[in-house]
Amino acid sequence: MAVDALDLEVPEGKTAVLVGPSGCGKTTSLRMINRLVEPSDGRVLLGGRDVKEASPARLRRGIGYVIQQTGLFPHRTVEDNIATVPLLNGWSRRRARSRARELLDLVGLGQALARRYPYQLSGGEQQRVGVARALAADPAVLLMDEPFSAVDPLVRASLQDQLITLQSELRKTIVLVTHDIEEAIKVGDLVALYRPGGRLAQVATPERLLGAPADSYVAGFVGFDRGIRRLSFVPAAGLNLSAGTVLGADATAAKALATGEPWILLTDDGRPGGWIPAARLLAMPGDTPLGQVRAEAFGHTFTAGGSLRAALDAAVLSPAGQAICVDEDGRVAGVASFDQLRAAIAAADAAGGAAGAMSAQTAGAAGEQPGDRP
Numbered sequence: 001m002a003v004d005a006l007d008l009e010v011p012e013g014k015t016a017v018l019v020g021p022s023g024c025g026k027t028t029s030l031r032m033i034n035r036l037v038e039p040s041d042g043r044v045l046l047g048g049r050d051v052k053e054a055s056p057a058r059l060r061r062g063i064g065y066v067i068q069q070t071g072l073f074p075h076r077t078v079e080d081n082i083a084t085v086p087l088l089n090g091w092s093r094r095r096a097r098s099r100a101r102e103l104l105d106l107v108g109l110g111q112a113l114a115r116r117y118p119y120q121l122s123g124g125e126q127q128r129v130g131v132a133r134a135l136a137a138d139p140a141v142l143l144m145d146e147p148f149s150a151v152d153p154l155v156r157a158s159l160q161d162q163l164i165t166l167q168s169e170l171r172k173t174i175v176l177v178t179h180d181i182e183e184a185i186k187v188g189d190l191v192a193l194y195r196p197g198g199r200l201a202q203v204a205t206p207e208r209l210l211g212a213p214a215d216s217y218v219a220g221f222v223g224f225d226r227g228i229r230r231l232s233f234v235p236a237a238g239l240n241l242s243a244g245t246v247l248g249a250d251a252t253a254a255k256a257l258a259t260g261e262p263w264i265l266l267t268d269d270g271r272p273g274g275w276i277p278a279a280r281l282l283a284m285p286g287d288t289p290l291g292q293v294r295a296e297a298f299g300h301t302f303t304a305g306g307s308l309r310a311a312l313d314a315a316v317l318s319p320a321g322q323a324i325c326v327d328e329d330g331r332v333a334g335v336a337s338f339d340q341l342r343a344a345i346a347a348a349d350a351a352g353g354a355a356g357a358m359s360a361q362t363a364g365a366a367g368e369q370p371g372d373r374p
């Protein structure tokens with residue numbers, strides 16, 4: 001049995017990701033949704049209705065399907081590949097082709113590619129055509145089987161970003177299969193992690209999976225630095241910032257030393273300029289302007305709209321061990337020390353795992369389900 005006792009509910013308009021080792025039954029699960037595989041037992045409901053109620057052909061026209069290794073028709077042009085389902089649905093060739101060109105734009109491919117054949121495209125372009133073809137009839141449900149597996153990591157990351165952007169506009173119900181846990185965590189509102197043998201190990205939001213893995217199998221699968229990675233889902237807005245160590249170029253060495261702080265953040269028109277260690281000022285005349293003192297590069301900054309992970313990263317890379325928060329104009333809004341970061345992480349944990357305000361965007365998928373049912 002490829003898939004056993006699978007109990008999974010995908011919220012409408014959300015992206016659910018099936019992830020697990022090779023051969024665990026991800027593709028089989030996906031193919032049960034569009035009836036390319038019939039379950040020996042159990043049911044698949046789509047919008048509350050059993051998929052068996054519709055004929056397979058009719059069912060599949062309402063479900064976009066992106067298969068492993070693109071599966072484009074080699075003897076058809078790009079636009080005819082994309083127009084396949086609209087033509088099956090009885091659209092005129094003219095209307096179907098115009099829809100195809102619209103979709104080329106939507107997935108970020110130029111219209112110039114419309115008349116080419118799949119072999120004349122790069123792997124990444126072929127995968128985008130596969131996505132465009134699946135979207136052609138505007139299905140409410142999209143099944144994607146390792147849609148980004150055949151491309152290099154950079155193209156892969158940009159296709160993932162594009163899917164996230166597309167989905168924020170289209171709000172399809174997407175079931176995406178991958179063996180890459182990073183991809184699952186990045187694009188999924190909900191992640192279903194399989195064990196070998198076709199059983200679910202855990203179904204949870206990405207932040208829950210990282211913050212509270214159900215067992216050692218899940219913890220091992222999500223990776224060793226999950227404690228830091230889950231901070232991607234915690235907003236930095238809850239962080240307490242301090243302002244006391246920030247001074248402009250006109251401020252004097254004496255004033256800087258009077259703060260009693262070991263590091264002074266030098267600013268230029270409110271923007272970060274660099275970190276000055278107080279020890280460097282001790283040998284200087286008290287009236288030396290800070291603008292004349294050599295400062296250490298400040299590394300990078302974070303914004304209150306970003307995540308605690310970005311803030312922590314900024315602190316780790318800062319010579320002062322402090323993260324610089326900037327506003328939309330790039331001006332310093334304050335700094336945060338490791339202690340302040342620590343407190344913000346503890347507060348987020350107390351407020352219910354790593355699920356802070358940022359999980360509002362995945363709130364519909366927040367209901368966790370018991371994974372492995374006997």
Ligand SMILES: Nc1ncnc2c1ncn2[C@@H]1O[C@H](COP(=O)(O)OP(=O)(O)OP(=O)(O)O)[C@@H](O)[C@H]1O
Pocket residue numbers: 001002020021022023024025026027028029179
């Ligand atoms: N048509 C089939 N008939 C019988 N067994 C099959 C069939 N297709 C797949 N299987 C078996 O079912 C199990 C699950 O296969 P499936 O293709 O769903 O895995 P997967 O998780 O998608 O793996 P991968 O990551 O390698 O694509 C495997 O052991 C496979 O050998």
Ligand SMILES: [Mg+2]
Pocket residue numbers: 026027028068145
């Ligand atoms: Mg597969």
